Amino acid sequence: MASQLAPSRLPVQTLPSPVQASAARRLMMPESVDRNSILWPYLVGVTLFHLMLPLAFVPWLFSWTGLVMVPLGNYVFCSMGIGAGYHRLLTHRGFCCPPWLEHTLAILGVCCLQDSPARWVAIHRMHHQYSDEQPDPHSPLVSLFWGHMGWLLVQNRTLSQLSTYERYARDVLQDRFYLRLERSYLWVWVYVAHALAIALVGLAIGWWSTGTYLGGVQFGLSLLLWGVIFRTIYTWHVTWGINSVSHLWGYRTFDTSDNSRNNWLFGLLTNGEGWHNNHHGDARSAAHGMRWWELDVTYMTICVLEKLGLVTNVIRPRRAIDRSQPVE
Numbered sequence: 190m191a192s193q194l195a196p197s198r199l200p201v202q203t204l205p206s207p208v209q210a211s212a213a214r215r216l217m218m219p220e221s222v223d224r225n226s227i228l229w230p231y232l233v234g235v236t237l238f239h240l241m242l243p244l245a246f247v248p249w250l251f252s253w254t255g256l257v258m259v260p261l262g263n264y265v266f267c268s269m270g271i272g273a274g275y276h277r278l279l280t281h282r283g284f285c286c287p288p289w290l291e292h293t294l295a296i297l298g299v300c301c302l303q304d305s306p307a308r309w310v311a312i313h314r315m316h317h318q319y320s321d322e323q324p325d326p327h328s329p330l331v332s333l334f335w336g337h338m339g340w341l342l343v344q345n346r347t348l349s350q351l352s353t354y355e356r357y358a359r360d361v362l363q364d365r366f367y368l369r370l371e372r373s374y375l376w377v378w379v380y381v382a383h384a385l386a387i388a389l390v391g392l393a394i395g396w397w398s399t400g401t402y403l404g405g406v407q408f409g410l411s412l413l414l415w416g417v418i419f420r421t422i423y424t425w426h427v428t429w430g431i432n433s434v435s436h437l438w439g440y441r442t443f444d445t446s447d448n449s450r451n452n453w454l455f456g457l458l459t460n461g462e463g464w465h466n467n468h469h470g471d472a473r474s475a476a477h478g479m480r481w482w483e484l485d486v487t488y489m490t491i492c493v494l495e496k497l498g499l500v501t502n503v504i505r506p507r508r509a510i511d512r513s514q515p516v517e
């Protein structure tokens with residue numbers, strides 16, 4: 190990657206502590222938010238998933254395969270689907286690939302239950318346009334909870350207007366594939382279908398390996414619980430954490446007008462999305478990690494796909510940064 194970087198260097202900046210920075214700029218919710226109007230499908234869905242968390246302590250529903258499917262599924266569905274697909278490809282056009290691969294990445298993203306591609310793209314482009322200003326759909330400068338998940342649970346009129354999608358996601362909706370996913374909430378049914386497919390594969394493997402139907406049910410349910418439900422909860426919170434934590438805590442490399450931060454914990458948890466100040470400083474770059482320690486597995490995967498000839502026109506960082514300089 191270094192050979193493709195320009196020779197100019199961007200100094201690392203030391204900014205006030207996150208608490209000072211956030212306390213200095215408290216924001217109001219967007220004017221278009223009606224906090225008394227609950228989005229019930231979202232509230233009920235998110236609540237039901239979290240209510241299943243105590244099942245993690247039921248030994249009968251545990252399997253090591255299911256446990257491994259949490260980080261593995263985070264990589265496959267969230268890093269490839271949301272990070273590479275929804276975010277770096279559909280939202281920012283950080284690289285090009287054939288339609289079959291683009292649609293595959295988008296379907297992996299759909300399997301994270303984080304809204305349809307068009308809605309995700311529109312909301313995220315709005316976030317970049319108004320980042321940490323009042324119209325930002327999910328700034329944590331309103332409150333940590335608001336930036337993390339509160340914004341999802343109440344009506345924001347702007348986010349339900351057709352004109353918002355015409356303005357922010359027109360290019361996405363010009364592809365009939367994405368338009369079809371919008372119709373009759375097809376994207377939700379795709380999520381349900383992938384969950385059932387994982388459970389049924391587990392049922393078949395468990396039945397075959399134990400020789401009993403009950404063994405199959407046990408293994409299938411463990412994959413459904415850990416490999417789908419808990420993985421979805423995990424990927425929700427690490428993705429939401431980019432909007433909340435990575436706009437409050439961490440270091441800054443780029444002097445952006447927003448409060449975005451490079452947060453090492455979320456950089457690791459999300460396979461690269463947590464280097465969020467880098468991303469706000471150079472939004473089109475397919476690479477979010479820009480120093481050697483800013484591990485960006487999603488970008489590394491994009492580079493592998495490029496080497497295989499499946500991905501082209503990968504957008505590199507505009508400016509080199511001093512990789513040797515320590516950061517506070």
Ligand SMILES: [Zn+2]
Binds near residue numbers: 276280281468
């Ligand atoms: Zn972005």
Ligand SMILES: [Zn+2]
Binds near residue numbers: 320431436449
């Ligand atoms: Zn941001």
